[in-house]
Amino acid sequence: MAEADQSADATTFIEFMLCALRDAISEAVATDQVTDQVATLIRAIGDGEPGSNELMKALGLTHRPTFRGNYLNPALKGDLIERTQPDSPRSPTQRYRLTRKGHRWLQRQAGV
The missing domain is CATH 1.10.10.10 (Winged helix-like DNA-binding domain superfamily/Winged helix DNA-binding domain)
Structure with missing residues (x-):
């Protein structure tokens, strides 16, 4: 994320957040299906x-x-x-x- 701050480019941050959201959603779905x-x-x-x-x-x-x-x-x-x-x-x-x-x-x- 420091990389995104230094370059003033939000792409790295957005990719990071999308991956975090994907992981959280897949865990929630898996939990519901147990x-x-x-x-x-x-x-x-x-x-x-x-x-x-x-x-x-x-x-x-x-x-x-x-x-x-x-x-x-x-x-x-x-x-x-x-x-x-x-x-x-x-x-x-x-x-x-x-x-x-x-x-x-x-x-x-x-x-x-």
Whole structure:
């Protein structure tokens, strides 16, 4: 922004503000689209890195296809969680953690 002040050109400032607005809007849209199931999953993960069996137990689920279809896959597609081993999605030691976007969502829900 100092660059824009020195050159008396508002283009840099306008580009900066448009990018900031785009990011804020996309976060707001993503927050609105979080289902109850995904919200429950995000809260269950918190600051940890649980595996799928731990998550299913914490959520009280026994049917793996339901867990994948309603909880895990939507959270992964929404970039709210990520795999600890992205190159080995079917690894028996696969775990999950919140992304920066997931942490921000969780903080917003807590009123932080």
